[in-house]
Amino acid sequence: MGKENNIKWGIIGLGNIASQFAADLSLLKDAELTAVASRDINKGKEFAEKFNALKVYDSYDLIFEDPEVEIIYIATPHNSHAELSIKALENGKHVLCEKPMALSHKDAQRMIEASKKHNKFFMEAFWTRFIPSVQDVLQKISNNAIGQINYVKADFAFHGSETENKRLFDKELGGGALFDIGVYPLFLSYILLGNPKEIIAKAIKHKNDIDLQTSMILQYESAQSILHASIVSESDMKAVISGTEGRIELNAPWFVADGYSLFINEEKEATFTLPTLGKGYAHEIIECQNCIRNYQIESELWSHQNCLDLSLIVEEIKTQIKLLF
Numbered sequence: 001m002g003k004e005n006n007i008k009w010g011i012i013g014l015g016n017i018a019s020q021f022a023a024d025l026s027l028l029k030d031a032e033l034t035a036v037a038s039r040d041i042n043k044g045k046e047f048a049e050k051f052n053a054l055k056v057y058d059s060y061d062l063i064f065e066d067p068e069v070e071i072i073y074i075a076t077p078h079n080s081h082a083e084l085s086i087k088a089l090e091n092g093k094h095v096l097c098e099k100p101m102a103l104s105h106k107d108a109q110r111m112i113e114a115s116k117k118h119n120k121f122f123m124e125a126f127w128t129r130f131i132p133s134v135q136d137v138l139q140k141i142s143n144n145a146i147g148q149i150n151y152v153k154a155d156f157a158f159h160g161s162e163t164e165n166k167r168l169f170d171k172e173l174g175g176g177a178l179f180d181i182g183v184y185p186l187f188l189s190y191i192l193l194g195n196p197k198e199i200i201a202k203a204i205k206h207k208n209d210i211d212l213q214t215s216m217i218l219q220y221e222s223a224q225s226i227l228h229a230s231i232v233s234e235s236d237m238k239a240v241i242s243g244t245e246g247r248i249e250l251n252a253p254w255f256v257a258d259g260y261s262l263f264i265n266e267e268k269e270a271t272f273t274l275p276t277l278g279k280g281y282a283h284e285i286i287e288c289q290n291c292i293r294n295y296q297i298e299s300e301l302w303s304h305q306n307c308l309d310l311s312l313i314v315e316e317i318k319t320q321i322k323l324l325f
Helices: 016-025 041-051 060-065 078-090 105-117 132-142 177-193 282-293 304-320
Strands: 007-012 031-037 055-057 071-074 094-097 122-124 149-157 198-205 211-219 224-230 239-243 246-250 259-264 267-273
Touching: 007 016, 007 060, 007 282, 016 031, 016 041, 016 282, 031 041, 031 060, 041 055, 055 060, 060 078, 071 078, 078 094, 078 105, 094 282, 105 122, 105 304, 122 282, 122 304, 132 177, 132 239, 132 246, 132 259, 149 177, 177 211, 177 224, 177 239, 177 304, 198 304, 211 304
Parallel strands: 007 031, 007 071, 031 055, 071 094, 094 122, 149 224
Antiparallel strands: 149 239, 198 211, 211 224, 239 246, 246 259, 259 267
């Protein structure tokens, strides 16, 4: 058994992302994987053995009822995020829910309401917000290193395959480019420029109606973001943030950048190297634990309002490209 003051975690949805998360959790001395839950008990046992979880459940209800578990990381498919988060909060658990937190803005609102009603910490798992290079870039920008931002370019794109990435192409599970990976470039634009005045989005759809690729322009008072997400093609996955005095380029893949370059007057001024701890999930885990220890029900860096704002931006794009879940 772990130390008394360790934060005790539970994980549900034991796929690839949960494995990466659990590996990062094991790097932190004050975190403990107390329980995991899977509807497939063998999968649960295998996961528990690999990551030294103390308990395995074959039902989500049982992990929600476990008095030892303090916070639950929800890494199930998108379509179940809202109901499971709300149920966990109702059972007195803190929640870190994988992004996108919900497939509709209405569900996102219900989740935040549940966090407030039960006075339990809730955060959408936007791990990129907490990695050192993004923290540092935001600091530089607030110190006016590149002047006023007037252009952001970011994409997230890769070659998915319907046989290997079934979930991605499954409409029932909330598949498609926008909800799976499009939220990342939108998130970057939002943390840099806030809520846009106008959004224009166009998609290329699959025969089952999910979006295979979506391109988005976010219009601000004096800035524009050109964003793209695709599960059928690749890109360089660098992000460019351009201002009146210079620009910053986040290393590829930008959403887990290990550093960035600063350009002033087209000349490279400096290169910064800021590796992540583990894969990069450790930083959001540390944030959750700090908030819980300080009796906060939300993070100041990725607040309830931030979650809701982003969810509303995604909802507008969902409407424009006629995504129906």
